[in-house]
Amino acid sequence: MQAAVYEGPFTITVKERPKPIIKDDGDAILKVQLAGLCGSDLHAYRGHQKTTTGHIMGHEFLGVIETVGPAVHKFKVGQKVMSIFSPMCMKCWFCKHGYTNRCQNGPSFGSMALDGGQAEYVRIPFADSTLETIPDNVDDDLMMLMCDIFPTGYYGTMKALTKLMQNTETAENILNFKPLQSAPQLSYTRQQLKDVTIVCLGCGPVGICGVLTAIALGAGTVYAVDSVPDRLEQARNMGAIPLTLGDDDILSIIKTATDGRGADAVVENVGNRAAMRLAFDLVRPCGVISSIGFHQSDLPFDAFEAYSKNIDLNMGRAAVRPVFGEALRILIEHQDKLSSFISHKMPLTEAAKAYDMFEKHQARKVLFTL
Missing domain, CATH: 3.90.180.10 (Medium-chain alcohol dehydrogenases, catalytic domain)
Structure with a gap:
């Protein structure tokens, strides 16, 4: 063969x-x-x-x-x-x-x-x-996205939003003096998602799938960062705010948009030290970094920096089987955006x-x- x-x-x-x-x-x-x-x-x-x-x-x-x-x-x-x-x-x-x-x-x-x-x-x-x-209602070309990139993009964004909502549930219970009975689950219709600022670093195929997921799940403000104009135009068409790496002052823009805090979550799709460092700099204290980039080197920040910022860090390969059905649902509902x-x-x-x-x-x- x-x-x-x-x-x-x-x-x-x-x-x-x-x-x-x-x-x-x-x-x-x-x-x-x-x-x-x-x-x-x-x-x-x-x-x-x-x-x-x-x-x-x-x-x-x-x-x-x-x-x-x-x-x-x-x-x-x-x-x-x-x-x-x-x-x-x-x-x-x-x-x-x-x-x-x-x-x-x-x-x-x-x-x-x-x-x-x-x-x-x-x-x-x-x-x-x-x-x-x-499925009969998905053509073969689009179904190819479900082999890896769409469930992987979904997984990276979902992990970030899930953690944010868990932290919000915890905060609400503390403020209302209510003990947590169990680990809270993400509800995609929660009002809090409208207040979330999320940054997707890297708008290659996986990153674009993550951008679409963030929009579909109801994240309030989604920024997309890349250096390739065609990729940024795709992200814009999906509802994200494009930022050009090397031209825009990305850190200043995100800080200004969040009253100096930083993004609630950053999804890192690139897999290199520079992207991970930018993710760390962009995320607010007590925020979430969800990294699904395929890294080959050491981390660009040390334990003291992470300690001082109280970040939640999720890294690694996507668990496709548990999220396959939900990712496929979103792909089917938004096929027009992937045409x-x-x-x-x-x-x-x-x-x-x-x-x-x-x-x-x-x-x-x-x-x-x-």
Whole structure:
């Protein structure tokens, strides 16, 4: 079969690789029809991520099931499905407690531990919990966003807003001398959300999905920060206030808009030290930083700074399985805003060109056709 293989920094080669086979009873083999190029793929492509060479890239894909193992019960041969970006066993302690992002048995697709889906065929471990059906009211192109970027963008924003609302519930009970009976839950219709100022740092595909989530959930003021004009225009069209990195005095604008406090929450989607430092500087004391950027280095602030600001910090890979249904609901309700999200569809044979374009910000979102 043909596959896009990582050969080293800035080198993707489409070459012949063996067609995958069933290895475990819970596996499925998928005939890929569409595969996505994600910002996370660029970490290896740019040489920022420590990895070996020779593996097949890609963790966003959909297609038709060709073969299933004897332990696969939810799906059948010939069914069109999409895959979540990393397999989930649903049997380890982490999966059973809702932390599917830390499954002990499910490495990400497109890594040195598991070949990805930028290929004609891909093996799906734990198929019953890793695959999803495709609703009739969502076309295949948009459903590709549900493999990773939309639930990831949703997760980053949801974690920030959830924590803010929990803190607000706690404050209300303290002021009214009411003891907390249980951990409060986020209600998306709460009046307090209208008073929230949230900043989304980075408006690539994941960041734009986070911006849309913040608007959909009712956050009062949403700022979007990036250096690419096309991305900022997308954010503006979704209802955010765009700020241009390098041109606007972002810190001064946010401070002025919040009476000197800073943003209630910052969602950091970039994954580098500069973005995390800006997030720290923008967030108010007792605010929330939700970082879903794929970081490869140390933090740009120290423990004393964090202590002095009383920040809540959430970091890491999104737990897609627990939030999939709610994220899909928002995507379906706001499909019109995502109609121009995918800018390029290219054959897999042009993978090297696609990676170069995407790395240079010449494409919003690229899908490979097979």
